[in-house]
Structure formats: C-alpha cells, structure tokens
Amino acid sequence: IKTIGVMTSGGDSPGMNAAIRAVVRACAYYGIRCVGFYRGYQGMIEGDYTEMTARSVQNIISKGGTILKSARSEEFRTKKGREKAAAQLKEIEVDAMVLIGGDGTFTGGRIFSKEYEIPVIGVPGTIDNDIAGTNFTIGYDTALNTVVDAIDKIRDTASSHNRLFFVEVMGRDAGFIALNSGVGAGAEEILIPEEDLGLERLLESLKRSKRSGKSSSIVVVSEGDKTGKNVYELADYVTEHLPDYDVRVTVLGHMQRGGKPSCFDRTLASRLCVKAVELLLDGKENLMVGLVNNQVTTSEFDKDFKEGHGINKELLRISDILSV
Numbered sequence: 001i002k003t004i005g006v007m008t009s010g011g012d013s014p015g016m017n018a019a020i021r022a023v024v025r026a027c028a029y030y031g032i033r034c035v036g037f038y039r040g041y042q043g044m045i046e047g048d049y050t051e052m053t054a055r056s057v058q059n060i061i062s063k064g065g066t067i068l069k070s071a072r073s074e075e076f077r078t079k080k081g082r083e084k085a086a087a088q089l090k091e092i093e094v095d096a097m098v099l100i101g102g103d104g105t106f107t108g109g110r111i112f113s114k115e116y117e118i119p120v121i122g123v124p125g126t127i128d129n130d131i132a133g134t135n136f137t138i139g140y141d142t143a144l145n146t147v148v149d150a151i152d153k154i155r156d157t158a159s160s161h162n163r164l165f166f167v168e169v170m171g172r173d174a175g176f177i178a179l180n181s182g183v184g185a186g187a188e189e190i191l192i193p194e195e196d197l198g199l200e201r202l203l204e205s206l207k208r209s210k211r212s213g214k215s216s217s218i219v220v221v222s223e224g225d226k227t228g229k230n231v232y233e234l235a236d237y238v239t240e241h242l243p244d245y246d247v248r249v250t251v252l253g254h255m256q257r258g259g260k261p262s263c264f265d266r267t268l269a270s271r272l273c274v275k276a277v278e279l280l281l282d283g284k285e286n287l288m289v290g291l292v293n294n295q296v297t298t299s300e301f302d303k304d305f306k307e308g309h310g311i312n313k314e315l316l317r318i319s320d321i322l323s324v
C-alpha cells in the first residue's frame, strides 16, 4: 500500500477532525501518501480531493465539525456512482480507504469494497453511538456533555418558573444520548425508541412528582421515541391531561453535533485511526475498528451494525429510582 485515502461521511460528529489528523499523521509516520476526499463518497465520485501532509492537519485536533466536510451521497447508492468513485481512486492511485462515519457510511463502504476489491477500514464516528463492535463512537461523549450542559441551563429556568420541560435530543432510532444524558441531567422521565413505556405511565409519573413536592421537571425525549407523538404533541397531550403543569418544549437539534470534542473523543479518535492505518499496512481489510473494554479491537465489516449493541436498560431502572 502506497496511498491511503480518508473521508468523513454521514452526520458529522465532534472528534472527526482528530480522527482525520490521526490518519494523516500515522500515514506520515509510516511514509505513506495520504489523500483526503471532500464530502464523503460524493468527493470520491467527483475526484474532489486534497493531498494531506502532517502539517495540513495542524491545530485541528480541538475543532468540531470536519475539515473534509461531510455529506450523505445519494449518487453513491447507485452502481454508476460507485463505479465513478472506483475509477477516481484508480486515477488518483489510492490503494485503500479509511471511512469515518456511521451505519450508512459503512453499508455503502461494504458494498463498494466488495464490488471493486478496495480494502477499507471503518472508523465509527457518529454522535448516536448506535454501532455494534465498539462501546463508544467518536463524538458521542462530546454530544452527551453538550446535552447535559444544555439541560442544566433549562433546569435553571424550569425551576424559576415552576415549569415542566420536554427536551428533545438526537439519536435517530437509538436512545443512547437520551438515556445517558437523562440520567446525567437528572431527568424525571426518559423516552427512548427502544422501550415503549406508554403515555399512561408518563402521566402517572408526572402526577406522582407533583404530589411529592417537585415544582419543576425535565422529560428527555429521543427524536425516535415510541410514543407515536412528536415532542410538541406530547407537550399538548400532557397539558390537556394535567392542566396544573405549565409546559414548554426545547428541541436541542444540531447544536448537539457541534463544538469542541471532549478529551475522550480526541483520544478515542487518535487510537482508532492509528490502528486503522496500521491494519491496512499489515494487509488487513474490510474491518471496523472499535473500543471494547478500553482495548482497541476489530470486528467484521460484513455485519449488522446494530446487532448486539443495545442500550443499557439498567439505566432506566436507575432513572426510576432516582426520580422518586
């Protein structure tokens, strides 16, 4: 292998820059050429790339977002798009790719590497933490801290006005962010896609908390929760059934994807990406790197990226106990 390509794809996450830096620096360390593709697979299709040296990634370790930019390429889903990307890699003389992203990125990469026999290594980067084969994805820790920080602020105003807040957090179809930030921020209830606790239970819990003397409350709602109602409808529903509550809604949205990466995410990105380069140089391919029990490990790329990576239901029990 003489040249490794790197790109970031799907929803960006804090720590992606630290990941790019680690790929580029590891390549420099081992005397390998490194090129960065812009906007994920779309840049590969269009041949939109840049030569990367150790100096081209200076001072990016602390920055949120991704200097290579990110996209969800529709064209790469087509055979024609992937053919163009393979032709570009050949033209630019890229021998292998490090793909930084989530589920969608890996699914595309798996098809691509099989079709064109291009060695790829996947590095899990998404705030959602919804990837099997790693305990943590790059960006998740930072996003959690951003959410907890935001909820702490909401709690201040909720408490001043004796209000109930519904706070919607990201996570697409996974409740990792909601569950962990909910426990970390001391939420009254946490609604996640993995567990349908039912609306009755929510009302009961809110009644109980009023009775127990609480004057304000926070309910954390994952964007894909199973109540069948969006966060505004939930707020209306509760207002209708519990008119004593003065209800407000905050949707945290894309602020959760931005900001300086935490030390944890920077270190995680650094460890995973050095390993990704070393694996390719060792002749390994089509693997995903991950962190399991604080060890950098690899898992098959040919797998269901959700399988066996569930939320920790114990946290629901903890949350129940602590919101007494």
Ligand code: F6P
Binding pocket: 011, 102, 126, 127, 128, 170, 171, 172, 173, 223, 257
């Ligand atoms: O996968 C990351 C994520 O932030 C999800 O939590 C969220 O559902 C989705 O991306 C939002 O995507 P977009 O940035 O395209 O609106």
